[in-house]
Amino acid sequence: MAKRRPKKRGKKRLREIASMKDLSTNATSLVNLKQAMPILSPFLKEFGAEVDKIEDALQGVDGMARQTSEFVSIPDRFNNFFADHGWIMYSMMNFEVAKEAVLKAESGNFKEALDQIIQYYNVETIRFQLKRLNSIKAFRPRMELALKALIDYEEKRYHACVPVVLALTDGLVNELHEDHKGISAGSTQLEAWDSIAAHSQGLGKLVRIIRKGRRKTTTEPISLPYRNGILHGTDLSYDNENVAAKTWALLFAVGEWAVKVERGETTAPEDMPEESFLDILEKAQELENFKQEIESWKPRESISVNHDLFIQGTPEHALNEFLGYWMQKNYGKMTMILPHKVFDTKTAPLKVREHFKSQLLISYEFVSVTDVGLSNTKVSVKLQVEEFGLRLEKSHDFVMICEDDQGNLVSRNATESKWISYTWYV
Secondary structure (H helix, E strand, O other), X not given: OOOOOOOOOOOOOHHHOHHHHHHHHHHHHHHHHHHHHHHHHHXXXXXXXXXXXXXXXXXXXXXXXXXXXXXXXXXXXXXXXXXXXXXXXXXXXXXXXXXXXXXXXXXXXXXXXXXHHHHHOOHHHHHHHXXXXXXXXXXXXXXXXXXXXXXXXXXXXXXXXXXXXXXXXXXXXXXXXXXXXXXXXXXXXXXXXXXXXXOOOOHHHXXXXXXXXXXXXXXXXXXXXXXXXXXXOOEOOOOOHHHHHHHHHHHHHHHHHHHHHHOOOOXXXXXXXXXXXXXXXXXXXXXXXXXXXXXXXXXXXXXXXXXXXXXXXXXXXXXXXXXXXXXXOOHHHHHHHOOOOOOOXXXXXXXXXXXXXXXXXXXXXXXXXXXXXXXXXXXXXXXXXXXXXXXXXXXXXXXXXXXXXXXXXXXXXXXXXXEEEOOOOO
8 A cells, every 4th residue: 555645746747756866867877978078088987997998888879869769758759649649658567669759759640649549559569568567566356357358359349348447447546545535536636756647747647538537428439538427337338448558548547557556666765876987887898798798699599398498597497497396386486587677576586476376387388489589488388287177288489588686677698687577477
């Protein structure tokens, strides 16, 4: 439960939230460092620094700075165009989809932009994002209904899907908000530190639209998921794909707020110490090394699916250990592949147990192992699972990601790294 309501903020832009600000600051620091190198080089050489390597590492920072500037600007630009139409950015939304929609809107193709956003919310996208919501303890009892609503969405029974998803969203807010009130309450604020969705320019703006009073009965088609009009039976023509897709998007945006609440991250932590000049130099070198590894990386060929031949340190070896612990019902050890940034180490075993306690893994078989990128491998597995007395065969793709102990993406060749998966739930 949220302990206290975040302090009231002014109309800050999304690019000013902590993570976005850090990206911009780091990019600017590297550009400034590159510009200062002609002056700094003689001094750095005196201290034995490998100036040539530093200069090589800084070669691409101008392009990186431009990309960073575009990246941090997209959420604000997206919300400026689409929030009044029922769409806001949130962390799980595909960045390229949002970017393309913004560019279309800016070039005058606003209808095309809206159509593209609606098309993004296909059944596969919604199913994937629902799986991500499974990490929210308060949402798990609601998952069964959500999946039934997804079937209705797929079958275009929007009249059945929309009120269910709205009710699930309302219930999630009611359970986690300190006032135990849903979205319809005027006092309900869904804001959290360092969140794209849980921001005054995100959910703050969208919820004000959705909670509008709709007391007059109307049969005119609507394009926004007015909570009160739909659930109180006054907006009678809500059953269309546009409203249904926006209802799902609302749920996923609220899910971002819910994660922050459950992790106790609604308010800012204590200030971190500022980076030193040497820290910036080290980051520049690491960036160049990572870039060179990406450019020279090649996927492994003919990867064996025989788990007896798996090599320690590979993603398939880490997954094999995870599956072995599942068979033993060792929920504590199963946390080994959980993402650092999503789960608290103290509560992770309980979360894993809650998810897997009704599923007993009888056997498993590796089907394929495919290296997708320097830090990414997809492993397909067939599972024999006993669930509520029934033996089921399931196929599941585990997307394995290489991270350091701070949850940052690193090369699969990094010495201090581990393989995690955001698709650990089956």
